[in-house]
Amino acid sequence: MRFLRQALAVTAVSIRTIPQRLSSSLVAVVGITGVVVVFVAVLSIGEGFKAAMTNAGRSDRAIIMRSGADSEMSSGLAGEHVNIIKNAPGIMQGANATPLASSEMFVVIDVNRKATSTAANVPLRGVDATVLEVRPEVKIVEGKMFSFGTNEVIVGRAANRQFSKLNVGDLLHSGEISWQIVGVFEAKGSVAETEIWCDVKILQSNYRRGNSYQSVLVRLDSAASFDPFKDWLTSNPQIDVQVRRESEYLESQSRALTTLVRILGSIIAILMGIGAVFGAVLTMYAAVVTRTREIATLRALGFGSMPVLLSVMGESIFLALCGGVIGGALAFLIFNGYQTSTMNWQTFSQVAFAFAVTPALLVQGILYSLAMGLIGGIFPAFRAARLPISQALREL
């Protein structure tokens, strides 16, 4: 108990006297703040992208593509095969006993980005009449749903925000085709919000694709229906397809970019962290030097060397924690929800997303700051504890 009381008392003194060493302490705090801001901000890019890609993914929906295709872009399904797929067991039935399966086509068209006025690959998806039942999360928030059999389209909220001239009432010219924009939809902030949707039959004829599709999205009776559904399709000799849960498919689509961000983010954060630790060591070392007389006096009064060591560590961790909390707060205030878009390499198309500073990232940032404080404090703390009392007192 006495040991603990001593440690707390000395730590309290060191923390209370920080204002006397303000400039040097500020350097440590600012350094660690900077590291945490960068760490959290860079990783929030990956989190935001992943959230946009996987938000709407459901385990009771399945996506069917040609076997070997790694994305909708490289897939292709003939019309007669799509009919077989739609008759598979386990698909939820909608009104008039129609299977809830949307046979879709996926292409990209050039639309200018608002921010740079340069062309970007915006996905244009042809969908089936059952699409709103297959994807109940989709809500028309402005205008109306397009009419099947016409050149009308609806655009996702993010596409509407990021790209120019995608408002209700605008005409979208793409090659020799003109699309009439009649509505804007939201889909829980997911990747679909970066897309433009039209009638798949119209898209087929405009692109001279005959009766061919790229994927079928089906809503299953339940998540458990997936395995029998998959087995039925993959064992059918008439068709050559792969069946994946939508949630897994979207997860795999986001993996490349999230991995890239994580690798680059870690390299940056680790190196910055090392730099900041050196800064913290300098600060604590200076603090120990300026407090030499005080520490020696405490020791002469009978305080043990362990409480002194802990007090230096305590001060270092306290400063680091300040940096971590300020850094986390700054990262949250500046970056959370920041809207941007990037390229999804698998489909060669744009994905709009918002930086997501998640609680888990904030916790990681603060833990990282504590680690920096701990490492930065260790050597100065040992130095303080080992200070020869008589010599230290004589020096003054």
Added chain:
Amino acid sequence: MKYLHLVWRNMLRRKFRTTMTLLSIFVSFLLFGILMVIRVAFSMGVEVAGVDRLMMTNKISIIQPLPISYLSRIQAVPNVTMVSHASWFGGIYQDPSTNVFEFAVEPETYLKMYPEFKLPPEQLKAWLADRQGFVAGRDLATRLGWKIGDRIPIKGTFNRPRGGDGTTWEFNLVGIYDGAKDVDKTQFLFRYDYLDETRTNGRGMTGWYLIKVADPAKSAETASSIDALFQNSSAETKTATEKAVAQSFANQVGDIGAIMTYVAAVVLFIILLIAANTMALSVRERTSELGAMKAMGFADSTLLALVLFESVTLTLIGGSLGLFMAWLFALQGDPTGGFLPVFALSGKDIVLGFVLAIVIGTLAGAIPAVAAMRLRITDALRRS
């Protein structure tokens, strides 16, 4: 220069502190170098794009193909000296994460279009003799351990071959091209005639055209007269300089360059604070000594210069070591396994790094140096 020894002794006075400061400067400049490498890697070749090359794509988007019959019509346009074309193949080697990007090209015109791709003449001859032949960039061949003579199977996705199992394409590695450090050496180039004769769908089409012009100043006119040729056809076109295409592509990937620059700024600001703190500490320690020097007749400006010199020396030593390490790191090549084809530290960024080291050293030393200059002898001596 006669004060060199004095500055050196001052730096050695607190070896631990000097080491710590040097290490943090070193790490920061290492990071600065890496950030600049990443920035260039994500700029998608904007800085190396040829000024005399145009790229023509389908107006709808780059993924829509164009008829191969356009080739001769483009050649007839004034100011056009050469036309080549390329198609994205979209095949998979082993599994998608190997990141192999295959393009079907016309060997001779493509290599003339990109003189920065260096292929030995005998390998070009072998390529022209083998319809299934392909050439790989040096980095790609090294990464996957390919040697000339290897037979490489690639699984087609939307391109399906006639015969065989209906998915697998066979290629023979006949050459390895090389290039300067800022050239993409990760491409897989094979013959368009093999693709077009073997595929089951999409025949007679190509992905995009590459056009070399005689007079780059007239690029815009040439581009619009080419596009006018195909107006109101079933495949309208969009022609732009390679630089403009690379720029719009980089824009699509996002503001990675800007993000990297902000991070670098934060890093350098932190290092500035750390270095300034160190200099302030060491000048404060030396107050009485500086007072003594003044009393002996050292000029104010000499003291100012001495402190600044010490500070700049610190940042220059740490900075050049850091930049050197970053250069070594970039030499190891792309750490992401094929995502970033151009991965090198440019000379421009090295120079920028040295300039920043000097600027940071000067700024960090400024306050303590001015304090040292303004020191009144009596105060300084009394304080001890």
